[in-house]
Amino acid sequence: MKRARIRDARRRPMAMTVPAAVIVLLVTAAPVQAASAAEYTYPSAIDPSSITLSTTDGDSTVIKGDKLRVDAAWSVPDGARAGDTFGMTLPAELEAYAGTITLPAADDPSLTAATCTVAGSPSVLTCTLTDYVNGRTSVGGVFWFTASAQKTTTASAVAFAVAGDEVLVEVPGGGIGAVVDKPTPVNQKPSKGAYQTRAGNLCWQVLFGGSHIAGLDEVVVHDVIAAPDQALAEHHNTDGKIRVKYRTPESIYWTSMPFTGGWNSTGTEFTITIAGPFDPSYGYMVSYDTTPSDATTGTRYRNSADVSGIRLTSTYKYTVAGGGNGSGTVPPTPAPDAGAPAAPAPDMTTPIAPTPEPDAPEVPAESAPSSPEADAPEIPEGGAIAPEPGEDQADAAPDAGPQPERVGHGAVRTPAGEATERVGHATTLAETGGGVAWTIPAAGGLVLLLGIAAVASVRRRA
Known part of the structure; x- marks a missing residue:
């Protein structure tokens, strides 16, 4: 092409x-x-x-x-x-x-x-x-x-x-x-067909030569549009128009001629009468338009006509007069940077500080208490143990000087002004300018204090 x-x-x-x-x-x-x-x-x-x-x-x-x-x-x-x-x-x-x-x-x-x-x-x-x-x-x-x-x-x-x-x-x-314009022979064979108009409608034509109707006083044309089914789509006439024309062998142009009759109320059927006489060399045509319900390629439409006993049927397959295509590129998804360090997974747990158990002072075997009923020394307020007056300082706890002051649960202040704190359940040991003070949990350290008191009592008796 x-x-x-x-x-x-x-x-x-x-x-x-x-x-x-x-x-x-x-x-x-x-x-x-x-x-x-x-x-x-x-x-x-x-x-x-x-x-x-x-x-x-x-x-x-x-x-x-x-x-x-x-x-x-x-x-x-x-x-x-x-x-x-x-x-x-x-x-x-x-x-x-x-x-x-x-x-x-x-x-x-x-x-x-x-x-x-x-x-x-x-x-x-x-x-x-x-x-x-x-x-x-x-x-x-x-x-x-x-x-x-x-x-x-x-x-x-x-x-x-x-x-x-x-x-x-x-x-x-x-x-x-x-x-x-030039002389053109007329096709005398009765036929029926359709084509698409520029407006997108279907133009149906019923053609028949004069040789088939010559001698008749009139021709009756009855046309019925096929009802839609699984194979056929619905179409019907919307303008109420029917065109009846004839053509001579000397011209390619069609000329209008009169008729009577018309469409039913739904535009799906008509009956018209064309009066004679009819020239056997002429061609005759009845045409009309229908509006398709589905103007897509491949949709089929049909109707049938009877021309004074001549039965004609035509099926038309709709074709969209156009086409083409389109395309586009989908951008690639960026790959993750292999050189970037991976983010650490979040720590979903809360660390719990362990509760260390202080080492018990070493007790000589010969100094072990002989009886569980041994007197325990008095524990001063504040949770620290002070040596008895006159007790051998070598065997007693070091001289801590003035007693530390309790400043809150799990904390004491020493004469030097320092303080120790109880963190979690831990016991903290602080040096206080020549003395040592333990911060003892309120409940957890009770057993430890009783054990130290027992040691001190044994040593006094010794």
Whole structure:
């Protein structure tokens, strides 16, 4: 298939020098294209140099009514998100086939990167990104859709509007020619078929040659739209219109003719009567439109017609006139730094200070108490043991001088002004300028004191 070339891939500003008398007209008309571009999140997403036109039937020339294919590439900046849009406006010479175009993800066709709609006159393409692009970089792809050549032109290129600029794209054959009317034989065989209109509807045609109805005073056409089922989708007529025409072998154009009758109230069935006489060399056509309930590729629709006893049935498979794809890169997850020291696990336990047991003074074997009833010395307040008057200082506890003062539970103050504290359940020994004082827990040290007292009593007796 021949691809069209971008004419010098050039873009030119849409503004131009005009006489003052027509400035008001331009100010009124300009917002049509300017507003269209301004509504896009990324008006420059479509690459102007990528836009091409080609014929769908492979012909090297284009005439009015021919179908053309429009191709282009697109990309959006990093950070684009679902709901962001891009698009362009078609030339006045072209009218796109309306519909919704899905751009599947290139890496996973079950996902959709963007959806595009084409509508209006002039035709406007609007593409909307999906959540597929969220968090991805280098997002872009291609798209294509079909349009009909609706105006003749001798210019070799037509102007698309992208980001407020005209982009001239060459037409195959160098222009759009007029239709040449010439004698064409009439197909006399009765038939029924359908095609998609530019508005996205289905146009159904019932065709029959005059040779099949010649001699009849009238022809009754009864048409019934098939009800939806597992294989068929629902469709019905919405405008109430029926067209009846004939064509002679000398012309390619159809001419309207009268009839009576019309649609039922639901737009699913009609009966009309066409009065004769009928020329056996003519062709006759009854046509009407239905609106499909599901305008997606592959959906099937059907109806049947009876033309004065000739039974005709047609099934049509809907095809979206467009396609493309999109893709993007998911940034890699940063690997943890191997050189960084691992954070220590938090210590969920609370250390408990151990309770040390003080060494008991060594007791000579011969000095052991002979009786458990030995008198225990009096223990002064404060928890410290003082030697008896006249007791041998070598065998007694060292002279501590003045008695330490108790300053609180588990703490004493010595004459030198120092204090010892009880931490947890530990017993702390403090030197106090020539004397030693033990801080003895209130309960835990009782047994220890009694043992020391017993030792002191034995020594006095000795």
